[in-house]
Amino acid sequence: MKGPHVRQIQNYACHCLGLKSYFQRPGDGRLHPQIPARDLVWAVVIGHILRVASFLRLEWLAHSPVCAELGLKGPFGDDALAYCTERLDPETTRLALAAALHQAKRNKAFENSRFIGLAVDGTGAGHTHKEPCPLCDPVKDPQGQIHGSLHHFVLISVVGVGLTLPVDVEPYGPGDSEYAAAQRLLRRAAGHLGKRFADYVVGDGEYATAPFLHTSGEVGLPIVARLKENLPLLSAAVRARFDGQPPHAVFQEGDDRVEVWDYDHFDAWETLDWPEVRVLRYHQHKRDGTVVQAEWLTDFPIARLGSLSFYRMAKSRWEIENQGFNDGKNRYGMEHICHHHANSILIVWLLIALALVIERLYRLRYLHRGDHEIRSAMDLFTYLWLNLGSRSPPDTG
Ligand SMILES: [Zn+2]
Numbered sequence: 330m331k332g333p334h335v336r337q338i339q340n341y342a343c344h345c346l347g348l349k350s351y352f353q354r355p356g357d358g359r360l361h362p363q364i365p366a367r368d369l370v371w372a373v374v375i376g377h378i379l380r381v382a383s384f385l386r387l388e389w390l391a392h393s394p395v396c397a398e399l400g401l402k403g404p405f406g407d408d409a410l411a412y413c414t415e416r417l418d419p420e421t422t423r424l425a426l427a428a429a430l431h432q433a434k435r436n437k438a439f440e441n442s443r444f445i446g447l448a449v450d451g452t453g454a455g456h457t458h459k460e461p462c463p464l465c466d467p468v469k470d471p472q473g474q475i476h477g478s479l480h481h482f483v484l485i486s487v488v489g490v491g492l493t494l495p496v497d498v499e500p501y502g503p504g505d506s507e508y509a510a511a512q513r514l515l516r517r518a519a520g521h522l523g524k525r526f527a528d529y530v531v532g533d534g535e536y537a538t539a540p541f542l543h544t545s546g547e548v549g550l551p552i553v554a555r556l557k558e559n560l561p562l563l564s565a566a567v568r569a570r571f572d573g574q575p576p577h578a579v580f581q582e583g584d585d586r587v588e589v590w591d592y593d594h595f596d597a598w599e600t601l602d603w604p605e606v607r608v609l610r611y612h613q614h615k616r617d618g619t620v621v622q623a624e625w626l627t628d629f630p631i632a633r634l635g636s637l638s639f640y641r642m643a644k645s646r647w648e649i650e651n652q653g654f655n656d657g658k659n660r661y662g663m664e665h666i667c668h669h670h671a672n673s674i675l676i677v678w679l680l681i682a683l684a685l686v687i688e689r690l691y692r693l694r695y696l697h698r699g700d701h702e703i704r705s706a707m708d709l710f711t712y713l714w715l716n717l718g719s720r721s722p723p724d725t726g
Contacts, residue, residue, distance in 0.1 A: 332712050332716055333691075333696060333703060333709055333712045333713060333716065334398075334713070334716045334717075335375055335378075335379075335398060335399055335400060335713055335716075335717060336398065336400055338375070338378065338687060338688075338691050338713075339371070339375070339400040341687070341690075341691050341695055342374075342429075342687045342691075345432070345436065345690075345695065346429040346432050346433065346686075346687065346690065347428060347429065347432045348425055348428075348429055348687075351421070351422075351424075351425035351428070352367050352370060352371055353367055354366075354421070355367065355370040355417060355421055355422065355425070356417050356418030356419075356420065356421025356422065357413065357416070357417060358416035358417060358418055359412065359413060359416050362413070363409070364403070364405040364409045364413070365402065366413055366417070367402075368391075368401050368402050368403065368405065369405060369409060369410055369413045369414075370413075370417070370680065371400055371401065372387050372390070372391060372399070372401060372405070372410070373387065373410065373414070373667075373676075373677060373680045373684075374680050374683055374684045374687065375399055375400065375684075376390065377661050377662055377680065377681050377684040377685075378684050378687070378688045378710075378713070379710070379713060379714065380660060380661065380662065380710060382661075382662025382665045382667065383407075383662075383665065383667060384407035384410040384411060384667045384668060385407045387407065387410060388404075388405065388406050388407040388410070391403075391404045391405050392404045394718075395717045395718060398717055398718070399717070410667070410668070411667075411668040411670070411673060414667070414668060414670075414672070414673035414676040414677060415668070415670050415672050415673045416672070417672070417676045419672070419675050419676060419679055422676065422679040422680065422683060423497050423517070423521060423679065424521060425683065426495070426496060426497060426521075426679070426682060426683055426686060427496065427497075427518070427521035427522050429683070429686055429687070429690075430487060430494060430496060430522065430526070430686065431522070431523075431526065433494070433686075433690050433694070434526065436694070438490070438492075438690060438694045439487075439490040439491075441490075441491065442489060442490040442491060443528075443638070444489055444528040444529060444638065444642065445487060445489060445490055445526065445527045445528050445529075446487070446488040446489035446490075446527065446528065446529050446530070446531050446553075446642060446645045447485055447486070447487060447488070447496065447515075447518065447519075447522075447527045447529070447530050447531070447550070448485070448486050448488040448530075448531045448532065448645065448646050448648060448649035448653070449483060449484070449485050449511050449514065449515060449530065449531075449532045449536065449649070450483065450484060450532065450533060450646075450649045450650065450653070450654070451481060451482065451483040451484075451501075451507035451510070451511065452481070452482065452484070452654050453466070453479040453480065453481045454479070454480055454481075454482070454658060454663050454664050455479065455480040455664060455665065455666040455674065456468070456477055456478070456479050456664075457477055457478060457479075457480075457666055457669060458477040458478075459669050460669075461478055462669055462670060462671045462674070463502055463671045464480050464481075464500050464501075464502040464671045464674060464675075465478035465479075465480065465502070465503075466478055466479050466480070466481055466502060466503050467503070480500065480666070480674055481500065481501050481502070481507065481510075482498050482499060482500045482501065482510070482675075482678060483498070483499045483501065483507055483510045483511045483514050484497075484498055484649060484653055484654070484657075484682075485497050485498075485514050485515065485518045486648065486649045486652075486653050487527070488531065488645040488646070488648040488649060489529075489531075489641065489642060489645035489648070491693075492652075492689045492690070492693050492694070493648040493649065493651075493652035493653060493689070494685070494686045494689060494690070495653060495657075495681075495682035495685050495686060496518050496521075496522065496682070497514060497517060497518045497521070497679075497682070498514075498675065498678045498679055498682060499511070499513055499514035499517070500671070500674070500675050500678075502671075507535070508535065508536075508538075508540075508541065511532070511536065511541065512540065512541060512544045515530065515541075515544055515545065515548060516544065516547075516548060519548035519549070519550065520548075524548075524549050527550060528550070528551070529550060529551050529552065529553055529629070529642055530545045530550045530551070530552045530553070531552070531553045531554070531642055531643070531645055531646045532552070532553075532554050532555070532646065533554070533555050533646065534554070534555040534556065534557035534559060535559075536552075536554050536555075537554035537555060537556060537557065537559065537560060537626060538559075539598070539600040539601040539602070541554075542554065542601060542603070542628070543601075543602060546602075546628070551627060551628050551629045551634075552627060552628060553625055553626075553627045553629070553639065553642045553643055553646075554625065554626055554627070555623065555624070555625055555643070555646070556608060556624040556625055556626045560598060562596075562598055563595060563596075563598060563606065563608070563626070564624075566595050566596065567595065567608050567610065567624055570590075570592055570595075571590040571592070571610050574590065576588035576589055576590055576612070577589060577590050577591050577636065578591070578636050578637075580636075580637050580640070582613075582637070582640070582641075584615070584616045585613050585614060585615055585616070586613075586614040587611055587612070587613050587614070587637075587640060588611065588612040588614070589609055589610065589611045589612075589636045589637075589639075589640060590609070590610040590611075591607070591608075591609045591610075591631070591636040591639065592607065592608060593605065593606075593607035593608075593630070593631050595607070595608055595626075603628050606626050606627075606628070607626065607627050607628070607629065607630075607631065607639075608624055608625070608626050608627075609624065609625050609626075609627070609636060609639045609640065609643065610622070610623070610624045611623060611624075611640055611643070623643070625639070625643040627639060627642075656685070656706075657681060657685065660706065661681050661684060661685060662681065663678065663681055688706065688709070691709075692704075692706065692709050696709075
């Protein structure tokens with residue numbers, strides 16, 4: 330076998346990431362399974378790495394001559410995938426994700442990073458006009474007319490370590506909220522990962538509210554959150570202190586010149602139980618002349634975190650946007666509903682998260698050790714198809 334191959338990824342996942350027992354027992358809830366859950370779950374994972382998102386196309390792959398090369402014991406139909414994912418226990422996959430990330434940390438996948446972050450953010454995916462499931466959120470235009478429905482979830486990802494690795498997903502349907510789902514998600518992910526896994530939580534302005542900041546404190550993690558006008562008193566105090574003042578420090582960060590203002594004795598607002606709030610303002614001067622300004626708050630003491638590290642933590646939030654949602658949707662089929670059933674949708678999101686973790690660690694940490702030149706996801710994807718004996722990757726659109 331020359332070069333990267335699907336079977337090599339399967340070996341890597343089972344033996345280097347410790348996922349062998351998970352794939353053997355992925356939480357199958359079927360009473361009389363005909364097709365082993367191992368094959369169905371692996372098919373969904375490797376299918377997303379090969380950018381074959383739909384159950385029908387997975388059925389086609391499982392009936393193709395490369396079935397065994399994909400690491401599958403035998404063929405199955407799309408109905409078996411639907412039936413099985415309706416009945417899989419999501420907790421088993423969540424625990425497997427956390428265990429794989431722990432193994433990656435033990436394998437020193439993050440060793441060049443001083444701080445490991447956990448970013449949280451919500452999104453909508455899987456627009457449909459089908460009969461609603463319990464996760465369907467109606468999409469309304471400004472006149473209140475309904476145009477199908479969307480499925481919402483919050484994602485939590487490891488960030489700030491050179492590669493973005495999803496940890497867990499929490500869906501929220503009508504009557505629930507991103508904000509409540511994010512708190513459940515943070516508690517569960519912190520529980521699964523354990524206290525000493527990560528060093529901070531990072532989120533956008535909607536998470537800069539007392540209950541979420543308190544949740545982060547409860548799970549023992551300092552938080553970095555965007556400061557926006559939803560906190561008018563703090564914003565006014567920040568303007569009063571920083572406006573018109575020369576920057577406290579200036580850094581060269583890549584191509585950018587970054588000016589920062591950093592002060593840690595702002596008053597907490599009345600519902601926040603912090604003794605005081607630290608705020609960083611930055612002006613990021615890009616080469617093309619544009620200037621990005623933003624303000625972020627944290628409970629990290631200045632003694633433990635310098636202004637430049639604070640700036641980098643704030644910037645690490647973009648990873649969940651770029652390598653989380655954008656990659657997940659544009660490349661890995663997160664936008665697509667394989668089977669319109671609430672548990673099946675959740676399971677597929679979790680298996681996409683697992684596929685991303687396996688693909689990125691394999692490509693950026695495992696292959697990286699050799700003299701391989703594969704760096705981009707597109708390179709790996711093309712090699713995998715070539716090495717399966719396919720003349721060219723099938724149309725994945
Ligand atoms: Zn639905």
